[in-house]
Amino acid sequence: MNVPYRTVPAAARTRRGARRATVAALTALCATAPLGPPPAWAAPAAPSVGPLPVDFSVVVDASASIGKEALAREAEAAALIGQGEISDRSRASVIGFGSAEKEGQQPVREVCPPTVVDAAGRQRISDCARRLTDREGAGLGPGTDFPAALTQALTRLKETSKEGTPKVVFLLTDGKLNVEDSPAYGADPAARKQEGEKRLREVLDRARREQVQIWPLGFGKGIDKEALQQMADGGYRNGCADVPGSRPRPEVVDGAADVDKALQSAFAAARCARVEEGTSSKPPGELTVDIPPIATDGSITVTKRDPRVTATYYDPKGRKVPLQGDFDGSRFEVSGQDGPVEALRVKDPLPGTWRVQLSAPPGHRDQPATVRAIWQGVLRSSVTLEPSAPRPGENVVVRMRLQTRRGVVITDPEQLAGVRAAAQLSGDGFEPVDVPLRDDGEGPDDRAGDVLYGASVTVPKTATGALRLAGAIAAPGVVGDRRPYDTRVSSGAALVAAGVTLENHGVHPGGSVTGKLVARNNDSRPHTLRLGLADQSTAAALRISPATVTVAPGAQEPVPFTVSFGAGAPPGDAGGRITVTDRTDGGREVGSAFLTVTVTPAPTWWDRWWWAVIGGAGLLLALAAVVAIRIWYGGVRSSLQGLVLELRRAGRSLDELQVPGQRPKKFWFAVEEPASDRPGLQLRNKRAAQVYRLRRKGDGLRLRGPDGKEQTVSRGAPARLAHDLELAVRGGSRTDREPTGRGRTGQGRRPGTVAGSRGTAGLFGGRIGRGSAAPGGVNGRGGRGAPANGTGRPAGTSGSAGPGGSGGSGGAGGPSGYDSAF
Structure with missing residues (x-):
């Protein structure tokens, strides 16, 4: 009896928290809409290479209808996407155009020839794009010759682009086709417009044949929107991926001030990237922009307007980052510092809010600067097959999990909004089978919205040998590398079957988790199994022990194992798979499971002892209060x-x-x-x-x-x-201490003494009494200069109250004066 293949139970993934229900609806589309073959430029790339290159040309209208300010904004926009490109293997060119209406004029002017946008090339684009604003000696006529401009761009792209590299033209204009005064379109001025429209259609046909996308951008009031739509529809229509918004479309904005934003948005859509809008501020000031965790490559672009403005960059941890070189796992490269637009390209950026500090000398602080981030996530689609070596005709379960190229697992569904996931099963003896993957909690998918996709598929009965399973994803701003999972079909009962489970799912850096391997050997000889790790994060420095296990013939053995994490393991869900291969059977994989472990920062001293600190502080406060009360009370006593x-x-x-x-x-x-x-x-x-x-x-x-x-x-x-x-x-009592006017401090008072007598100062005729005041007395005392009882003796001494009070306090007729003295 074979041990059933086991994967990590659903309960083990409850730590990921609540997920949005909408994710299930988005990914459910995969059940009815298979991805099909990937487009030519969605081919897999090695994780270390980075984003795929794109060759593009920015074609800028520099005709007479463009004012000086608008032309400057166009030049900034051209430099913006040239420097903001995230691949250092892409090529870019910048072309200005007008018309040729008389001798000495030319319809196009190539200010930036095709340039590889590496560090040096991005700086060259920053410099040469500014030449668009220099109209003296440009030789451009006042018309708008779209056919000539697009022909120049197509020619340059064909000359320099490599096979399979996507090609894109971005066209900026404020008007419509105007070649009525251009002799190149015929001798008859009345027929030149028709000839121009004919040539434009021919150029668009060429663009479609040569697989060149055209993204037109119009600004101003005189835009021919139908002509822009014609140019977008006339070129190559396949986008970078089968996702909404990736196909060419016209963009129209009100004025030149919005050109840079619109052009960067179009550029991001054309190359399957995303743009994060940041803030604006005049220098001196601070700009902020967010970069999501899913981003693996990006550029922070700052439109400064004034080259004298200086930008300093700070990562989400508040640290100033270098303008060139490596820092904390990221690579930085700046360009355009001496121009109106500069960009900081970042490989493997730290996610979070980035800050850009602006400074400028006096006289250069009147232009607002804007920051944006263009980014892309290059993800690995790590897949597994259950069972690992299926028989022909057997129903199998396909699972896929997404990781960045550094092995960081993506668990937030918001980062993959609109994602479509699928797998393709291919092998000997059958045609490839598309497998739509789901994340809706139905069927083999254990939990909805956990970004762990699942589906079932039947291996064709005609399968004879090798099997390959490859995952594919499509989402805005995200591309997959289609990493394969290779195995072979089994002709009968598996010689060895293995299942892997983890016993705990949380760990601190430098810690470890335990698991159990259950293996069943159906063979007549012992088999040596090897436990390994695949697709793991290099920063996690994972180790598994024991590395090998020998299973005796006919035995079923549960074997504990340990996965250790390095001290520098990054926080978050650890990427990778635990694999079990049979070394006795040529290294065939007989079992695997995703490493579903979450790394959390090691507890700090405060995390361990906060209760003691708070309790001790409370005790100290209580003791201090007791001491203060005792000191106060001692002072009173x-x-x-x-x-x-x-x-x-x-x-x-x-x-x-x-x-x-x-x-x-x-x-x-x-x-x-x-x-x-x-x-x-x-x-x-x-x-x-x-x-x-x-x-x-x-x-x-x-x-x-x-x-x-x-x-x-x-x-x-x-x-x-x-x-x-x-x-x-x-x-000494509270009553005696309150100032009531019944006692006088300083010089004493003698009962019965006449006012002004020698040695007297009190001038009160009676003792301090506790009764009500008699006529002529004060507060129960007798009047001034006469005895309170009219007998010549102090009131209260005989025990009977005189008119000055109801018995003196301390005399024979009143209460004792010692009751509160001690």
């Missing part, structure tokens, strides 16, 4: 702010003094006339004589006297002073 000092003798309150300032930690004061009947408290400097100092220590207060001795001021126990005096401290 150590502060004397809000405390009120009360001087007593024999239980009678003599004076009060509130600690001033914002959170003071120490307070100095003195007892004035301590031996008298009316001593008082007075704010003093710390250097004064007979000064007391009050400070906090721990949860209590410490009072140092003039003799330097300290004592503790405890809750409910006033400190004893000389002369039978006592010092009580109260306050």
